[in-house]
Amino acid sequence: MYVAQIGPFPPPVGGVSVHVQRLHERLLREGHRSVVYASPNYVPSPRSPPCVIPRPNIRYLDRQTWLLRHGLFSKADIIHCHDGFIWSAAIWPTLILGRSAVMTIHNEIYIASDPRLSYASNWFSRRMLQSKQVSWIAVNGRIADYLQEMGVQTGRLFVIPAYIAPSLNIAGILPPAMELFLSQHGPVLSVYGFRTQLDANGVDLYGFDMALLSLAILKDQYPKVGLVIAVSQTQEPLFTKMLALISALGLNERVHVVTGGLPDGPLLWSRCQVYLRPTTTDGDSLSVREALSLGTPVVASDAVGRPPGVRLFKNRDVNALVQSVVCALEQLRTSISSPAGVDMCSYAEVRRVYESLLTTTRRG
Numbered sequence: 001m002y003v004a005q006i007g008p009f010p011p012p013v014g015g016v017s018v019h020v021q022r023l024h025e026r027l028l029r030e031g032h033r034s035v036v037y038a039s040p041n042y043v044p045s046p047r048s049p050p051c052v053i054p055r056p057n058i059r060y061l062d063r064q065t066w067l068l069r070h071g072l073f074s075k076a077d078i079i080h081c082h083d084g085f086i087w088s089a090a091i092w093p094t095l096i097l098g099r100s101a102v103m104t105i106h107n108e109i110y111i112a113s114d115p116r117l118s119y120a121s122n123w124f125s126r127r128m129l130q131s132k133q134v135s136w137i138a139v140n141g142r143i144a145d146y147l148q149e150m151g152v153q154t155g156r157l158f159v160i161p162a163y164i165a166p167s168l169n170i171a172g173i174l175p176p177a178m179e180l181f182l183s184q185h186g187p188v189l190s191v192y193g194f195r196t197q198l199d200a201n202g203v204d205l206y207g208f209d210m211a212l213l214s215l216a217i218l219k220d221q222y223p224k225v226g227l228v229i230a231v232s233q234t235q236e237p238l239f240t241k242m243l244a245l246i247s248a249l250g251l252n253e254r255v256h257v258v259t260g261g262l263p264d265g266p267l268l269w270s271r272c273q274v275y276l277r278p279t280t281t282d283g284d285s286l287s288v289r290e291a292l293s294l295g296t297p298v299v300a301s302d303a304v305g306r307p308p309g310v311r312l313f314k315n316r317d318v319n320a321l322v323q324s325v326v327c328a329l330e331q332l333r334t335s336i337s338s339p340a341g342v343d344m345c346s347y348a349e350v351r352r353v354y355e356s357l358l359t360t361t362r363r364g
Contacts, residue, residue, distance in 0.1 A: 001354060002033035002075060007082030009038035009052055012232045013261035014194040015162070015286035016082055016106050022164035023080075025049050026347050035076070078102060078354055100357045103128075104137040106162055107283040108146060132156065135357050137350070139284035140305055158353055161307070163289040165345040166266045174264055174271070178228065181256040185226025187273035187329055189215070192265060192287045195233035196242060199280045203316070206231075207278025207301065208242050214276075214321045216249045221326070227255050228272065230262040270294045274328050277310075278321060279303060289344045297328040307344065 005024060008017035020036060027034040028049065035051040042054040080102040128134055129151045136152050138144035139162045147157055173179065182188055193206025204210070208229060215227045231239070239259075246255050262268065265287060269275050275291035277300035284307075291298050292309050300306050301315040311328055313320040 001027075001358070002077045003027055003035075003080055003354065004076035004078070005034070005036045005080045005082065007036070007038070007080075009036050009042050011043065011261055012041070012194075013265070014232055015283070018286055019106075019162040019164060020082060021049070022166065023347070023350065024052070026164060033076075077358055080104065082106060099133065101134045102137060102353060102357065103134060104139070104162065105143050105147070106139050108140075108143050108281070132360065133357075135353050137162075137353065142304065143283075158349070160346050160349045160353070161284045161289060161344065162346070163284070163286060163293075163344050164347045165293060166290065174267060178256060178258070178268070181226060181228070182271055185224050185254065187222060187224075187332075188226045188228060188271070189218075189274050189276055189325065190228040190230070190268055190272040191276040191278070192230040192262065193279075194231070196231055196235045196238035198238065201280070203280050204238075205280055207276075207280065207316075209245060210278040210316065210318060210321055211276050212242075212245055212249055212251060212255070213318045214325060215251055215254060217318070217322045218325060219251075219254065222329075225254065227251075228258065228268060229255060230258040230265065230268070232259075232261045234259050266290045266294060269296045272296060273332060274299055274325055276321075276325075277301065277306075278313075278315075280315060293344050297332065299324045299328055 005020055007020045008014060009020055009024075010017045017039075020038075024034050024036050028051070035053065038052050038054045040055050042052065044052060044054075076099075078100045082104050129147075130153075135156045135158065136147050137158050137160050138147055139160065141159055144157055144159045148154070174182070189211070191206070191208065191211045193208060196208065197205050199205040208231070211227060211229065215225065218225050229242075243257070246252060246257075269287065269291040273296075275287065275296050275298045277285055277288050277298060279285075279301055280303050282304045285300075288298050288300060288310065289307060292307060298306075298310045299321065300310045300312060301321075302312040303315040306312060311324050313324040
């Protein structure tokens, strides 16, 4: 089987880019052919896996022409596109040449707010939604509902969380500054976001402010409590405002901020007592499943559906967040044994989608 993915690839580190990376590496390990057409800002390193090709940083129409050429001459059995790349010219040959494609939608904002995905959309969009050569993967039920409303048939629609388990060395060492912070604080909470940004309502999308406000309350009950904030991209002026809030709340000694990506994210979640996900909306959240799989308690907003095992709090309610964190910590304190991790890896399900699609296409 030969799979060509179109999507982001770390760096920068984000939930979608990490998923694409792990899927690519898993396919290669199992002896399949795999290539990734990555974002223009992808910069390979000596540790980068093979067969990752950055798309040129050129004008939109030129990029589409480049992708169309690769799609026409690619020998891939399946082209797998992720999120904002679903209308890429690389998949046009799928409909023309009888090939197979898979579309994974990681976040509902890509379809709920995209006028090209309406019933009145153009001919190509309608063909994509109705084609038997295209299978759709929604990372949660709400996204699946959107796609069904747009005409995607049940037999071509799969709800599969975008989580492939990482290769993790629990005995690994984090950066020295973080190791020092962890040794000086406890309990330690952690929160991750791809960038500092506002949602459609002008509210902190990843809830960094919520994490900080809850920490300001928790410090009275837990004198050594600390918080690790990890953010890949520091969008201004929001990042500066976040740092100002840390100072205003008197939390400078209690907060460790990591920027520019977190390649050791799973290792950090395993070393923290609680992982926070106070987002105002979400897809499926790779970091939530990573933490759960490692046995780290997760406290998350009820803004969207969450995996089993997550402790929920009312979205944007600081007191509810604090109460949920206290309950999680109390459960840890009174537990006889360490929490067991949960196996949530969905690689086998994605592979079955590939195999089913190939079988259907060959019969057709």
